Amino acid sequence: MNERKPTLRERQRSETRRAIQAHAVRLFTDRGYDAVTVADVADAARVSAMTVYRHFPTKEDLVLVDQPALLIAERVAASSPTHPLVHRVGGALVEAATALTGGDGGEPAANERFLLDCLRLMVSTPALRARHLDSQYALQQAVVDALGDDATDPEAAFRARAATGACLAAMHTALTRWADDDGRSKLPDLIARALAASFGHDVVARAGL
Template identity: 55%
Template sequence: MSGGTVNLRERQRLLTRRTVQQHALRLFGEQGFDETTVNEVARAAGVSPMTVYRHFPTKEDLVLGDEYDPLIAQRIAERPAGEPLMRRIGATLVEQISELQNDGGNEGESPAELLLARLRLVLATPALRARRWDSQYATQQAIVEALRADPPDPELEFRVRVAAGACLSAASAAVLRWAEEDGRPDLSRLLTQALAIVSEGQC
């Protein structure tokens, strides 16, 4: 199988995933999360319910599911090993957010618009607010696994877990403020400010 075929298939998969999520977020915003069914999302996106479940195993995943964790973890692992952990993780998060803001989106809404729609739903839906912590834990775990030493070093793993947790908590505070202010502030600047508060002990 040629590389071009693989890339075309992956692009189609990502396009289908984004299309389904866009329709889901629109319907959730119009009708409410609890009131909207997966079958309605599938009809709106022009796919089968099985296709929806293949990309998003649960209804909550339609809001919270994304594919950023492996990319973030890989980028953190590729940064210089001698960097302080907070800088290594924090700088990667800022880079990811900057790219997200600058991606205009060739198909439908941009990633930044999708993120804002997702966060609005999270703020308005108690079940999603609770599930969001699971999503943050999964990101933390991906970072820990990417930086895990061989042979295992429990002290290093503990420090990575603490640093990742601190950076992700700062990122969570930044994106929530951004959503509460309707996406008007510069998200990269908010994230940089939040990370500085954590790393410099300004709180």
């Protein structure tokens, strides 16, 4: 069955949203998050402040990136339910990082720099840290939901949350290292190394990482 193609209106809305967020992250990075207003972002993007708020209800939303969570959940859902939870989640994290940073021949390095700038803003700005934590909880729930039958009863849900939380903790360590070295290391490799340090090289190797 063919997927429905986005309408012209939907494409325009998506392009406007991306443009607004790109200008916002650039301004926040150059001037500091607290020094930039929504009006500044609107001026840079050549739209009204109302248009900014229509796409991003709060200033904090301008730094949140939905794409990684969606990709991770998709990869988890597509993984084999016969594989151990850590393999499914860990493999999805590495695959999503590869896609997001252009390692699979997709998006160019510009997307990688944008993600790196968003990450730095999230971890270095006190006003954004709470939202960053909220986004991690939301990601954990999205992954648990994507595991499907593995989370249909309380005991299975507990195991799914434990495995997912451990994998996400390893990924957070990799993301912090990636930000610290200004993206010079490859993010998928860092995540694989963090997973290996957490669960052992044999476990990670069996997951195909």
